[in-house]
Amino acid sequence: MIxxxxxxxxxxxxxxxxxxxxxxxxxxxxxxxxxxxIRFPTFEETQLFARGVxxxxxxxxxxxxxxTDRDGTSYTxxxxxxASVARAVIENGLAxxxxxxxxxxIINCFRHxxxxxxxxxxxxxxxxxxxxxxxxxxxxxxxxxASDFLKEIGLKNISLHINSIGCPExxxxxxxxxxxxxxxxxxxxxxxxxxxxxxxPLRILDCKSPICKGIAADAPKTIxxxxxxxxxxxxxxxxxxxxxxxxxxxxxxIVRGLDYYSRTVxxxxxxxxxxQSTVCGGGRYDGLVSQIGGPELxxxxxxxxxxxxxxxxxxxxxxxxxxxxxDLYIAAIGEKASVKANGLCAKLSDLGIVSxxxxxxxSLKAQMKYANKIDAAFTLILGDGELQTGxxxxxxxxTGDQFDVSPDDIESIIKIVKREGV
RNA sequence: GUGGGUAUAGCUCAGUUGGUUAGAGCGUCAGGUUGUGGCCCUGAAGGCCGUGGGUUCGAGUCCCAUUACUCACCCCA
Numbered sequence: 001m002i003x004x005x006x007x008x009x010x011x012x013x014x015x016x017x018x019x020x021x022x023x024x025x026x027x028x029x030x031x032x033x034x035x036x037x038i039r040f041p042t043f044e045e046t047q048l049f050a051r052g053v054x055x056x057x058x059x060x061x062x063x064x065x066x067x068t069d070r071d072g073t074s075y076t077x078x079x080x081x082x083a084s085v086a087r088a089v090i091e092n093g094l095a096x097x098x099x100x101x102x103x104x105x106i107i108n109c110f111r112h113x114x115x116x117x118x119x120x121x122x123x124x125x126x127x128x129x130x131x132x133x134x135x136x137x138x139x140x141x142x143x144x145x146a147s148d149f150l151k152e153i154g155l156k157n158i159s160l161h162i163n164s165i166g167c168p169e170x171x172x173x174x175x176x177x178x179x180x181x182x183x184x185x186x187x188x189x190x191x192x193x194x195x196x197x198x199x200x201p202l203r204i205l206d207c208k209s210p211i212c213k214g215i216a217a218d219a220p221k222t223i224x225x226x227x228x229x230x231x232x233x234x235x236x237x238x239x240x241x242x243x244x245x246x247x248x249x250x251x252x253x254i255v256r257g258l259d260y261y262s263r264t265v266x267x268x269x270x271x272x273x274x275x276q277s278t279v280c281g282g283g284r285y286d287g288l289v290s291q292i293g294g295p296e297l298x299x300x301x302x303x304x305x306x307x308x309x310x311x312x313x314x315x316x317x318x319x320x321x322x323x324x325x326x327d328l329y330i331a332a333i334g335e336k337a338s339v340k341a342n343g344l345c346a347k348l349s350d351l352g353i354v355s356x357x358x359x360x361x362x363s364l365k366a367q368m369k370y371a372n373k374i375d376a377a378f379t380l381i382l383g384d385g386e387l388q389t390g391x392x393x394x395x396x397x398x399t400g401d402q403f404d405v406s407p408d409d410i411e412s413i414i415k416i417v418k419r420e421g422v
Numbered sequence: 423g424u425g426g427g428u429a430u431a432g433c434u435c436a437g438u439u440g441g442u443u444a445g446a447g448c449g450u451c452a453g454g455u456u457g458u459g460g461c462c463c464u465g466a467a468g469g470c471c472g473u474g475g476g477u478u479c480g481a482g483u484c485c486c487a488u489u490a491c492u493c494a495c496c497c498c499a
Contacts (some may be wrong), residue, residue: 003490058497062423080499109499114423116493125499192496208495257498269498274493281499305499333457364457372459383457397459 007113007121014321019124021319026106026126033145035102035128038350040084042097046074052083052292054259054316056199056408056420075320077110081127082260082285082301083292089131090294099132106306108299117274118308129301131289132366136236139264139284139300140244141235146280147246148300150268153309158273161251162241164263165202166226168287171262174225175201182223185215194338205253221252256281256308260288266301270312279312280304325375327352327417333383340407342383347410372397378417382407395422 004010032036046066053060058276065077078084085103089095104244106126126149130142143160150158165171178201186194190209197204205216217236226234241248248266256265271311273279282302289297313319332341341357348355356376357416358367364381369381379395385408386392394403403416 006490063497112496113497114495115491116495119498123499127499132446203497258435275495276498308499329460363452365459366452368459372458376459380460381458385457393458395458400459402458 002263004374005041005121007115009117009120009122013308017321018313018319019306021290022126022153022189022306022309022313023106024288025149029145030104030128030150032103032108032148033105035130035145038085038088038103038105040081040088040105040107041075041078043075044084044087046076047080048083048292050089050259051078052086052288053080057257057259058129059111059258060275060405063113065110065112069076072213078107079111080109080258080289081107081125081303082129082258082299085127085129086289086294087256087320089287089297090292095131095289095295095297100138102128103131104128116276118276118305118311120307125303127301129299131297131299132296133300134286136233136240138298139233139237140240141301143241143246143266143301146268146282148282148302152318153313154318155270155279155309155312156316156317157415158312159269160246160266161241161269162237162246162248162266163222163251163254163266164226164230164237165222165255165283166230170225170227170230171222174220174222177225178202181219182215188215190399191307201256202258215351216253223250230263237264243338256283260285260291261285262395263331266302266317268304270308270315272315273308276308278305281310288374323375325377326354326356327376328353328355328378328380328413329367329371329374329376330355330380330382331371332358332366333366336384337382340387342405344380344382344410347397347413351410351414353414378420379408380405380413402419413421 027037041384046064049064050060055061059079066074068074085105089101094101104127106124108122108124110122112121115121128142128145130138143162147160166174170409179197182189182193182197182204186197188211189197189204190207190212192213193204193207193209204212205219207216223231223234238248238250254265254267261283263284263286266281267278267279269277270279271277280302282300284298284300287298288296288297317399323377330341332343333339338358345355345357358373362370376397378399381393381395390406390408391404392407392412393407395401396403401420405413405416
């Protein structure tokens with residue numbers, strides 16, 4: 001028995017409706033805010049992610065699906081979307097066009113992690129990126145898009161947390177202060193946080209350990225270390241969020257794991273879907289485009305984890321699961337009737353009456369049972385007798401009423417199905 | 423990469439302190455006279471009890487290993 005790869009998903013028809021619901025919400029909201037869809041390769045040169053996402057990040061260091069092509073080039077299955085979008089913007093000359101540039105995408109991504117609730121090796125993201133705008137209005141616009149999207153799918157128990165991690169200049173000052181603070185308490189920190197002190201001190205802030213949490217509570221706060229312009233930017237964002245009526249809480253412990261973030265970072269968090277509760281996360285990345293060889297071009301974006309959104313839909317959403325059977329099932333008895341049923345079925349389907357007929361050679365009784373099971377609105381019974389007399393029974397499966405029709409009079413069959421079906 | 427939990431039919435699960443041919447419900451398929459679904463009744467198919475070792479006269483049951491699933495750490499959407 002060959003099984004699907006670990007951490008991947010088969011999405012069956014019943015479940016895929018939820019995914020379609022989410023995807024159509026993405027498209028609807030993006031249209032509303034003027035974001036255009038971009039599609040790009042599933043794999044890119046490994047270098048793109050190494051330089052864009054950051055050489056030292058866990059994602060790049062131990063989670064990428066990397067392979068060598070026949071010509072020796074190293075490629076990687078995309079672990080996220082932003083770096084690829086930035087690359088496509090540069091490569092297609094969009095950076096020289098009209099700004100702002102607003103793009104969105106719905107993609108699958110790949111990360112070799114240990115699977116758990118809300119975390120998969122192949123996972124799906126809805127992402128949006130806004131380039132060429134440094135104003136806090138851009139940050140607010142993007143957060144509004146995300147907020148509208150979550151509202152559109154009607155999720156309950158979602159909260160927005162924002163923070164500013166500053167520009168590279170003020171962040172390094174802050175980082176030093178943080179290292180200094182935590183170094184004093186080094187003995188009390190958990191094992192992983194002690195090593196984080198060297199590698200990524202900001203990460204200590206969102207450690208799950210209660211002891212580290214306690215220590216982090218009194219740690220220096222990012223917002224106290226922002227330079228003048230970063231502070232103004234953050235204040236500007238908060239003002240604009242309030243103006244458009246978006247509730248938020250400032251959470252100094254929000255830290256993004258990807259190197260390209262600067263200034264604004266944010267997360268939408270959902271209750272009750274397990275430990276992986278960030279349903280949408282993003283931030284500003286003014287240095288990314290130049291980092292991967294493009295011009296100076298500001299950007300801000302987010303990605304929402306579709307798998308996690310599907311999970312949080314269990315807790316309530318505006319999704320309605322409407323099971324709909326075909327309008328008509330044609331029960332055929334015998335070879336001649338079967339041939340006739342095939343033709344009738346095709347004609348009716350063309351005319352907008354969703355029709356089915358027997359494909360597996362069942363008895364009449366079994367066909368009736370099947371019609372009932374698939375929730376067909378009507379059943380037309382066709383046998384030798386009907387073909388000879390030119391009269392057949394059209395049965396309303398809900399009421400049990402039967403109508404005498406001619407199998408060749410398609411018009412009147414449609415008329416009855418439409419009238420009774422409403 | 424590190425821990426915990428789980429593994430019996432397509433699905434959800436029973437299976438006594440180890441004891442003969444491993445069960446139920448649901449689902450699937452077929453019947454319940456002549457050409458009419460739902461409810462009900464009957465029957466059938468479907469399991470190397472995750473895999474490999476071990477203990478034992480005897481293992482679905484106990485022990486070890488392994489794999490998968492799952493939850494958490496880590497990381498992140």
